[in-house]
Amino acid sequence: MTKVSAEPRRRGHPESNRRVRVRFAPSPTGWLHVGNARTALFNWLYVRHTDGDFILRIEDTDQKRLVPGALGDIKSGLRWLGLGWDEGPDAGGDYGPYAQSERLGIYQEHIEKLLDSGYAYKCYCSSERLERVRQEKQARGESPGYDRQCRNLSAEERAAFEAEGITPVFRLKMPLEGQISFEDVIRGEISFDFDDLEDIVLLKSDGYPTYHFANVVDDHLMEISHIMRGDEWISSVPPHLVMYEAFGWKPPIFAHLPMILDPSGEGKLSKRKGSGQMTEIREFRTAGYLPEALFNFFARLGWAYSGDQDVFSREQAIERFDITDVRPSPSAFAYDKLNWMNGVYIRDLPADVLAGHLTAFLRDKGFDVDPDFTRRVVPLIQQRIQTLGEAIDWIDFFFADEVQPDPAELPGKKMDETQTAEALAAAYDVLAELEPFEQDAINSALRAKAEDLGLKAGQFFQPIRIAVTGKRVAPPLFGTLELVGKETVLERLEAAQKLLLQTTMLEQEE
RNA sequence: GUCCCCAUCGUCUAGCCAGGUCUAGGACAUCACCCUUUCAAGGUGAAGACACGGGUUCGAAUCCCGUUGGGGGCACCA
Numbered sequence: 001m002t003k004v005s006a007e008p009r010r011r012g013h014p015e016s017n018r019r020v021r022v023r024f025a026p027s028p029t030g031w032l033h034v035g036n037a038r039t040a041l042f043n044w045l046y047v048r049h050t051d052g053d054f055i056l057r058i059e060d061t062d063q064k065r066l067v068p069g070a071l072g073d074i075k076s077g078l079r080w081l082g083l084g085w086d087e088g089p090d091a092g093g094d095y096g097p098y099a100q101s102e103r104l105g106i107y108q109e110h111i112e113k114l115l116d117s118g119y120a121y122k123c124y125c126s127s128e129r130l131e132r133v134r135q136e137k138q139a140r141g142e143s144p145g146y147d148r149q150c151r152n153l154s155a156e157e158r159a160a161f162e163a164e165g166i167t168p169v170f171r172l173k174m175p176l177e178g179q180i181s182f183e184d185v186i187r188g189e190i191s192f193d194f195d196d197l198e199d200i201v202l203l204k205s206d207g208y209p210t211y212h213f214a215n216v217v218d219d220h221l222m223e224i225s226h227i228m229r230g231d232e233w234i235s236s237v238p239p240h241l242v243m244y245e246a247f248g249w250k251p252p253i254f255a256h257l258p259m260i261l262d263p264s265g266e267g268k269l270s271k272r273k274g275s276g277q278m279t280e281i282r283e284f285r286t287a288g289y290l291p292e293a294l295f296n297f298f299a300r301l302g303w304a305y306s307g308d309q310d311v312f313s314r315e316q317a318i319e320r321f322d323i324t325d326v327r328p329s330p331s332a333f334a335y336d337k338l339n340w341m342n343g344v345y346i347r348d349l350p351a352d353v354l355a356g357h358l359t360a361f362l363r364d365k366g367f368d369v370d371p372d373f374t375r376r377v378v379p380l381i382q383q384r385i386q387t388l389g390e391a392i393d394w395i396d397f398f399f400a401d402e403v404q405p406d407p408a409e410l411p412g413k414k415m416d417e418t419q420t421a422e423a424l425a426a427a428y429d430v431l432a433e434l435e436p437f438e439q440d441a442i443n444s445a446l447r448a449k450a451e452d453l454g455l456k457a458g459q460f461f462q463p464i465r466i467a468v469t470g471k472r473v474a475p476p477l478f479g480t481l482e483l484v485g486k487e488t489v490l491e492r493l494e495a496a497q498k499l500l501l502q503t504t505m506l507e508q509e510e
Numbered sequence: 511g512u513c514c515c516c517a518u519c520g521u522c523u524a525g526c527c528a529g530g531u532c533u534a535g536g537a538c539a540u541c542a543c544c545c546u547u548u549c550a551a552g553g554u555g556a557a558g559a560c561a562c563g564g565g566u567u568c569g570a571a572u573c574c575c576g577u578u579g580g581g582g583g584c585a586c587c588a
Contacts (some may be wrong), residue, residue, distance in 0.1 A: 027588045062587055127586070134584090143512050144584060169586050187515070188527090196513050196584090204586040211588045235514055235583040256515085259581075263521075268581075300522060300537095307524030308536040327516095327523085330581065334521050337538040347551075383551040394549090446547090461547040473549045 018225045020052025024078075024085070025215070025229075027059045028070035032077035032281040034269065034333065035230060035260050038298045042257060043228050044083045045299065045321040055222060056088030058099040059215070061208045077281040081291050082314065095222040100214045107209040110217050110247075111170050111202060119246035120202055122168035123150040124161040145198030146171070170203040172212075172239055180238045185226075185255040187328050192238045200239050212236060216243045224252050228323065231256040231330075255323045258302045261332040269333050277335070288361055288388025289338070293345040297338045301331045311344055343386035351378045361388040367399065376483055380475035394475055398484065403470030405496055407503040410466050412459035420463050421500040426453060427464050428493045437486040439478040446478070467496030 024040040026032070047054040056078070060066060075089065087093025097103055114120035123146075130146065138144040151173060153161075161168070174197050181191030202213040209217070219227065234256050244251040260269050262277075269279060278284055284294055296311060303326045305312045346354060355375040362369045381394045397403050411420040430449045434441055450460040465477050468489055474480060481489050 025588090029588070059588065065587065123586090130585085138511065138584095141511055184515095190514070192514075198584080201586050206586075208586090210586075215588090230582090231515065232582050233588095258516080261581080297522095302522095304523055306536090310522080310537050324527095329516050331523085332521060334538065337522060340538055343551090381550090384549065443547095450547095457547050459547095465548060471548090475549085477547055 018223070020047060020050040021055060021223050021225050022047050022052060022228065023055040023057050023219070023222065023224050024083075025057040025059050026074050027062065027065075027211075028074060029062065029065040029067050030070055032074045034279055034281065034298070036074075037077065037081060037281050037294075038260060038301055039228065039230055039257055040078060040083050041081070041295065041298045042303070042321075042323070042326065045317055046226065046228065046323055047086075048318040049321045052225070053086045054084075055093070055095070055224070056085035056091070056098065057218060057222070058089060058101075059211060060099055060101045061211065061214055063101075063206065063208065073282060077285075080285060081281070081295055100209070100218065103214070103218070104207060104209075106221070107203065107214060107217060108207075111209075111213070114172070114202070114243075114246055115170070117246060119173050119242075120170050121151055121153070121173055121199075122158065123171045123199075123201075124153075124158075124166045124168050125149055143196050143198075148199055151199065167205040169201045169205050171199040172202050172242060174199050174239060174242055180241060182237055182241060182251075182254060184234070185253060185323050186258075186326050187256065190234060190237070192235075194238075197238050200236075212239055213243070216240050216247075219252060220244070220247070220249045226253045226255060226323070228255045228257060230259055231328075232259065255326070257326060258328055258330040260301060261330050263332050263335055277333075286389075288390070289342050290345045290349075290357075290388075293338070293342040296345070297341050301333070302326050302329075311341065339386045346385060346387075347383055349382075351375075351382065354378050354382060358388060358391055362391070365392070367392075373398070373483075377475075380479045380483070384475065397469045397471065397474070400470070402495065403468070403492060405466045405470050405499065407499050409472055410463050410496060410500060412455070412462045415455075415459060415463075417500045417504045421497045421504075423453060423455065423460055424463055424467060424493050424497045424500070427460070428490060428497075431481070431486065431493070432490060434486070437482060437489075439482040442481050443478045463496070464493070468492045 022043045024036075024043050026036055026040075044054055046052075056075075058071060060071075071089070078085070085091055087095060088098045111120060115122075125146075129149075133147045133149075134144045137147070150168075150171070175194045178194050179191055180194060180197075181189055184190050200212055201210050203209050218224075237254060241251055262269050269277070278287065281294075285291075292314065295314060296317075299305070299312075299317050299321075300310065303321070305317060305320060349357070352375065355371070355378045358378065359369055359371050359374040362374070377395055377398070381391055384394060385391050407417075411417060412423070415423070426449055427446065430445050431437070431442065434445055446460065446464070447457065450457055453460065461477050462472075465474050465480075466472060468481060468484055484492075
């Protein structure tokens with residue numbers, strides 16, 4: 001055998017007469033990450049487009065790296081994004097079990113087949129020897145793989161190792177020469193020389209399979225038709241194909257998705273110290289991003305719905321998605337654009353729906369909010385926030401017992417402390433009279449007063465805003481005053497006047 | 511080191527596979543102006559890219575080769 005290859009297909013036209021069955025196969029060794037979520041999304045989109053089956057398979061064959069809670073995080077992250085699965089944990093299905101740790105017997109059975117047919121062999125090398133070989137080969141400029149020391153052991157030699165009590169690993173016997181190539185739906189033909197490839201481990205000494213082995217066996221047994229995964233897996237396709245060949249199985253169609261880069265466009269997206277970059281789905285969730293915005297944003301990473309439409313619905317994406325339209329080049333994670341997009345989704349939300357989200361979000365953050373308050377505050381901030389989390393900065397003064405305006409900021413344009421204090425006193429008088437205390441009435445009363453005082457609207461309103469909210473930037477004034485309430489507004493106006501008076505007195509003493 | 515993958519505005523991308531309609535389109539971000547009680551939102555406009563070098567061709571962002579740059583793999587991890 002010198003040439004093995006997946007059935008050649010034209011780029012752009014994956015053909016298969018099989019039912020589309022696609023899997024997302026995370027390893028529960030960490031929280032759901034944006035890269036994995038995007039992979040899951042593309043798989044999901046393709047399945048929904050083709051009306052196939054979406055399978056969630058848990059690749060928990062590395063006992064050492066299992067993280068408690070990771071599986072739960074992955075499942076809830078997928079559900080939050082709206083990426084439900086048809087088969088897998090909690091969903092069942094006819095091809096289970098769906099966790100690889102529960103399929104050990106299956107792998108055992110299949111390794112025996114490879115052993116019998118001569119495609120696998122037992123290796124007794126210690127990890128120390130393996131490490132030494134690696135370094136020696138690398139020093140010689142060779143590719144640093146296993147040197148196949150145990151590939152042709154005699155029965156006697158094997159017996160001797162067994163007698164020593166060494167538990168072997170099982171390795172794949174790769175062809176020693178020739179080429180192997182396969183067709184990647186996104187990239188076209190990719191080929192490797194067997195010269196550069198090594199005899200990978202299939203079954204570890206603890207009895208668990210490696211990713212490579214479990215992946216091939218399960219994909220076949222679960223009748224997976226298309227494999228869509230990150231492009232870091234490209235180089236492991238050759239041994240996989242050798243296994244398909246060894247078993248006499250038909251390989252699935254491959255599509256290797258481009259990876260996601262750091263926002264600078266250089267380097268892998270990672271949580272570098274101090275970068276503050278969010279990389280886990282749960283972080284986006286707690287920061288107040290909407291799942292539909294994240295869905296939309298991820299869908300655009302490597303795929304374009306169209307040349308001039310950035311925002312599109314889930315249904316539109318499903319309708320138009322095709323793996324062949326995925327670009328092979330990696331894309332940077334543009335946080336700026338995500339923020340903008342999340343803002344678009346927030347603005348598009350019916351006010352009462354946003355209010356509902358916000359109430360839940362704020363309570364989750366420990367705010368004791370009344371749904372009625374949220375309903376009334378939403379019109380003031382809806383077009384000002386890009387995430388739910390930003391709402392807090394816009395409305396925290398509503399919850400404060402008192403605010404602390406900076407006396408230096410209080411005066412309006414071209415006004416001194418005294419004038420400002422007088423203006424605030426005038427505002428106090430007007431508002432104290434006002435009944436009902438409602439925004440339209442506040443608006444006209446205050447505007448009339450500004451005219452009386454010979455002040456421009458901005459000059460008059462800014463001190464009031466700062467006095468009541470403690471901020472130079474706050475939601476629109478009149479609605480804010482109404483919602484803060486007459487009593488509190490008057491208290492804060494009075495406090496600000498006192499503050500100004502104190503400041504002027506201090507200045508005179510100096 | 512070695513193998514593999516990738517290459518259009520700062521970023522996401524359209525165009526590329528089926529070369530001419532591309533003086534390369536859209537979006538985010540940036541800047542200016544308009545609107546305006548602050549901030550937003552909205553509107554208008556500006557600036558901004560085919561990595562480089564060779565081919566092929568009447569014609570190349572589009573096809574081929576090379577260079578450079580970037581990324582990934584090279585574990586008894588996935």
